[in-house]
Amino acid sequence: MSKIKVGVLGAGTMGAGIAQVAAQSGHEVVLVDVNEKAIISAKEKLNKIIDRLIEKGKWTQDFGDDLLGRIKFSTEMQDFSGSGMIIEAIVENVEVKHAVFSKMEAIVDKHCILASNTSSLSIASIGSVLKNPERIIGIHFFNPAPLMPLVEIIPAVQTSEKVAKEAREMVDSWGKVTVLAKDTPGFIVNRVARPFYGEALRIYEEGVADFATIDWAMTELGKFRMGPFTLMDYIGNDVNYTVTETVFAAFYYDPRFKPSFTQKRHSEAGFYGRKSGRGFFDYSENAIAVEPNKDEVLGNKILKRILAMLINEAADAVFLNVATNEDIDLAMTKGVNYPKGLLKWADEIGIENVLNDLQELFNEYGEDRYRPSPLLKKMVRENKSFF
Numbered sequence: 001m002s003k004i005k006v007g008v009l010g011a012g013t014m015g016a017g018i019a020q021v022a023a024q025s026g027h028e029v030v031l032v033d034v035n036e037k038a039i040i041s042a043k044e045k046l047n048k049i050i051d052r053l054i055e056k057g058k059w060t061q062d063f064g065d066d067l068l069g070r071i072k073f074s075t076e077m078q079d080f081s082g083s084g085m086i087i088e089a090i091v092e093n094v095e096v097k098h099a100v101f102s103k104m105e106a107i108v109d110k111h112c113i114l115a116s117n118t119s120s121l122s123i124a125s126i127g128s129v130l131k132n133p134e135r136i137i138g139i140h141f142f143n144p145a146p147l148m149p150l151v152e153i154i155p156a157v158q159t160s161e162k163v164a165k166e167a168r169e170m171v172d173s174w175g176k177v178t179v180l181a182k183d184t185p186g187f188i189v190n191r192v193a194r195p196f197y198g199e200a201l202r203i204y205e206e207g208v209a210d211f212a213t214i215d216w217a218m219t220e221l222g223k224f225r226m227g228p229f230t231l232m233d234y235i236g237n238d239v240n241y242t243v244t245e246t247v248f249a250a251f252y253y254d255p256r257f258k259p260s261f262t263q264k265r266h267s268e269a270g271f272y273g274r275k276s277g278r279g280f281f282d283y284s285e286n287a288i289a290v291e292p293n294k295d296e297v298l299g300n301k302i303l304k305r306i307l308a309m310l311i312n313e314a315a316d317a318v319f320l321n322v323a324t325n326e327d328i329d330l331a332m333t334k335g336v337n338y339p340k341g342l343l344k345w346a347d348e349i350g351i352e353n354v355l356n357d358l359q360e361l362f363n364e365y366g367e368d369r370y371r372p373s374p375l376l377k378k379m380v381r382e383n384k385s386f387f
């Protein structure tokens with residue numbers, strides 16, 4: 001069977017990576033961007049990546065040449081003609097997305113799958129402008145797309161089963177780990193991961209510990225690859241704060257997702273993180289690293305609290321059928337490199353212990369933010385575990 005032609009719209013951070021992934025799997029790819037500079041820059045970056053991989057002996061010159069030869073770089077959407085699937089990765093703006101999806105539909109035939117890589121918009125809304133809305137689907141990659149194994153597949157209410165199945169099989173054939181998520185804010189990863197940042201910020205705001213100590217607790221005792229503050233500095237406090245605000249609004253202001261003044265102020269001050277030289281930590285040349293307080297009792301208290309909130313979010317996503325147990329654990333280990341699936345972790349800690357931790361927080365603060373998921377209560381009543 002010959003491979004379908006794949007279109008990618010938007011040659012920025014994500015689009016260029018997605019085009020590389022599809023071409024690496026042998027597809028003819030058309031990468032389109034309105035901005036010619038973005039196209040030139042995407043081509044230059046890909047050339048550099050190929051050269052580096054050849055130098056390292058990972059790829060042969062022929063493989064690199066063939067890969068590059070399969071990608072057509074263009075500023076004309078008309079070049080999408082004949083595609084079997086198009087993945088859109090342009091600005092996160094629903095009006096602009098509506099305009100391009102209408103335009104793309106007019107160029108391709110009725111069997112072409114139209115996908116969006118959006119992180120925060122609803123797939124149902126993006127698909128609403130289509131004449132054949134059953135072909136819309138969310139295909140959400142993680143940055144950098146060629147390296148991160150996870151891809152969330154998000155069928156909208158309009159999506160046909162056939163399109164959902166074909167899209168997932170296609171991305172699976174690219175060697176990615178796919179998980180199926182409901183079309184709800186943040187899908188799996190950007191929903192379940194919120195307390196990693198939010199609860200860490202809250203702990204800091206209460207004066208329980210400083211940034212370095214909280215990061216130490218999560219990396220040293222929790223075995224997370226990066227502490228929350230280091231990670232926020234890496235993502236950028238401006239970007240991470242905006243995602244939090246978007247998710248908070250999308251959940252009708254559920255206090256569980258409430259953004260933090262601390263992060264807002266850092267963002268307002270221009271303390272974005274690594275990219276600006278200063279965030280929660282100082283990245284300037286002669287900066288002296290802040291020493292954490294390596295008190296294990298305090299560290300375990302911090303880890304337990306953040307972990308309980310993460311598990312609560314994961315459990316609630318199961319409760320509301322956002323995804324299966326297996327997919328939620330896969331998403332967090334393959335999409336954001338958690339040391340363990342949160343639900344597997346919950347089984348190890350004991351569901352009753354997790355519920356007790358949450359109940360204690362809820363009793364102490366009296367805030368809705370700490371309400372335990374009904375699923376955890378039910379599981380304790382029925383003496384069940386996730387796996």
Ligand code: NAI
Nearest residue numbers: 010011012013014033034035038089090091092118119143
């Ligand atoms: P980016 O800003 O790096 O690239 C966007 C590209 O789209 C630019 O080159 C721009 O010229 C082009 N563009 C804008 N309007 C266009 C139009 N009407 N027609 C054709 N091209 C157009 O953005 P990035 O970060 O790659 O994000 C793209 C999408 O991927 C967004 O929906 C975002 O939410 C999503 N996403 C981003 C992730 C990230 O870590 N950056 C991760 C996963 C999803």
